[in-house]
Structures are given as C-alpha cells and as structure tokens.
Amino acid sequence: MGRPILVEPPPHLADLPKDGRGYLVPAETPWTDGGPRLAGLDPHRSVGLAIRRACCVCGFGLAEGSLVWRTLAQKDAARTRVHDPRFSVDTGFGGHLSCMIYSAFACPYWATSAGKLGKKSAINPGAPRGTRPAILGHRDIWILIHEDPSRPFLGPPSSNPAEPLFGYIDLTGDVPFREPADLIERYEVAVADDLENIDITAERQYWTKFDEDKLNAVIGEGLKALTGKPFAQQILYNNEPRTAYELPLVV
Ligand SMILES: [Zn+2]
Numbered sequence: 547m548g549r550p551i552l553v554e555p556p557p558h559l560a561d562l563p564k565d566g567r568g569y570l571v572p573a574e575t576p577w578t579d580g581g582p583r584l585a586g587l588d589p590h591r592s593v594g595l596a597i598r599r600a601c602c603v604c605g606f607g608l609a610e611g612s613l614v615w616r617t618l619a620q621k622d623a624a625r626t627r628v629h630d631p632r633f634s635v636d637t638g639f640g641g642h643l644s645c646m647i648y649s650a651f652a653c654p655y656w657a658t659s660a661g662k663l664g665k666k667s668a669i670n671p672g673a674p675r676g677t678r679p680a681i682l683g684h685r686d687i688w689i690l691i692h693e694d695p696s697r698p699f700l701g702p703p704s705s706n707p708a709e710p711l712f713g714y715i716d717l718t719g720d721v722p723f724r725e726p727a728d729l730i731e732r733y734e735v736a737v738a739d740d741l742e743n744i745d746i747t748a749e750r751q752y753w754t755k756f757d758e759d760k761l762n763a764v765i766g767e768g769l770k771a772l773t774g775k776p777f778a779q780q781i782l783y784n785n786e787p788r789t790a791y792e793l794p795l796v797v
Pocket residue numbers: 601602603604605606641642645
C-alpha cells in the first residue's frame with residue numbers, strides 16, 4: 547500500500563480501479579501493458595473525456611451550469627488570475643471540485659510545497675507547485691483542435707502530432723491552499739454538492755488498457771461530429787491556428 551491519504555474518496559470515485567499500491571486511478575491516466583502510469587496524462591483519454599464533457603478524474607459528466615475545475619501550481623494560477631481570467635489554455639481536461647480536492651490529497655505533487663512535476667512530465671516538466679497552488683473553477687471548457695494536416699491531431703509521436711489543448715472560459719471560482727489539509731472543510735462541502743449534481747447512473751467515461759477500441763470509437767465519433775459543427779472561436783496559440791469547439795461533441 548502507498549502512503550495514507552487524509553480523507554476518504556467521494557462515493558463517485560470510490561469504485562475506480564486501483565494501481566498496485568492501492569491508489570485510485572483517474573480517468574485521464576495512461577495505461578500501458580504494465581498497468582496504469584499514475585503520474586502521466588494520456589492525450590487520447592483527455593480527448594475522449596472532452597468529447598463527452600466528463601470529469602478527468604471520475605469519468606462522470608460535468609453537469610451543465612456547474613463550474614469546471616483544475617488544479618494549478620502557484621505560478622500558473624497567478625498568471626491565470628492576472629492575465630487570462632477570460633480564457634486560458636491547458637493540456638489537461640478539467641473535472642469536479644470534489645475530485646480535484648481528493649486528487650490534491652492523494653497526489654504527492656500537491657502534498658507539500660517542495661512538490662515538482664517529473665522531468666518527463668508532458669506538462670511543464672520539473673515545474674514546482676509553489677507554496678500556494680490553487681484549484682480554479684471556470685464557467686465552461688472548450689476543446690481546441692489543430693487543423694493543420696501537417697500536424698496530425700493525436701497522430702503517432704513520429705508524425706510531430708499537435709497535442710490536444712483545452713480552453714478554460716471565465717475564471718469564476720478560486721480555492722487556494724498551502725497544504726491539502728487546508729481543504730478538509732471545503733472538501734466535505736464539495737462532496738455533498740457534487741453528490742447532488744453527478745448522475746452516477748449514467749455511463750462512466752473510463753477506459754482501462756482493455757478498452758482501447760472503445761476509446762478509439764469515442765474519439766472517432768467525436769472528431770466526425772466536428773464536420774459541420776459551428777465552431778466557437780478561432781484562436782492563435784503559440785503562433786499556431788486552433789479552432790475552439792463547445793462540448794460535448796457527442797452526447
Ligand atoms: Zn469527477
């Protein structure tokens with residue numbers, strides 16, 4: 547077993563698969579033949595979750611009208627508040643507040659101010675979390691598709707693929723913390739709120755290594771749905787054109 551976690555998982559997370567150490571495996575985690583790789587972020591699963599507008603941790607849908615949450619290191623949270631409160635871009639898809647707070651308790655990166663992302667991390671390799679990271683809530687989230695055929699979306703690594711990106715609209719919620727223990731009371735409220743809003747009778751969007759075909763079918767269906775779908779906005783990100791679409795692409 548891994549190190550102890552201060553809180554119990556919310557009921558909508560409790561039955562997720564576990565890794566060899568007993569940690570719950572979030573929906574966005576890459577699966578290899580050896581099993582889930584907990585510190586990673588799988589771009590294919592992120593896109594599958596986005597297509598169905600489902601939480602990156604538990605895989606259940608994000609209720610309409612509820613905020614979409616993500617956890618950011620101190621520096622990234624500060625930049626979003628000051629420079630990009632209306633629209634900011636991230637490589638990871640968002641989720642429920644209770645799922646994000648539980649992840650802050652469970653993941654060693656968020657546990658202490660010394661936390662640093664792994665050097666091989668896809669997002670900000672080696673980035674320090676800082677003394678005051680935050681869980682930020684946004685009114686909505688879009689998927690940003692790179693439509694240049696020379697950078698195939700989700701293509702193999704050898705094809706210089708364009709990574710999936712997500713646009714976070716209107717910063718509306720802000721839950722800063724120094725240690726995860728600061729979040730215990732907020733967690734209890736978030737769990738109660740999310741229990742009212744999450745439809746756990748709906749299909750969970752979750753793919754283990756045995757579900758790759760199902761995941762590929764969801765991605766294929768989602769990308770097909772883009773044909774003829776009105777886009778929300780066209781943007782230039784890192785000097786490359788992207789087209790933003792509202793979610794879900796497929797219900
Ligand atoms: Zn969730």
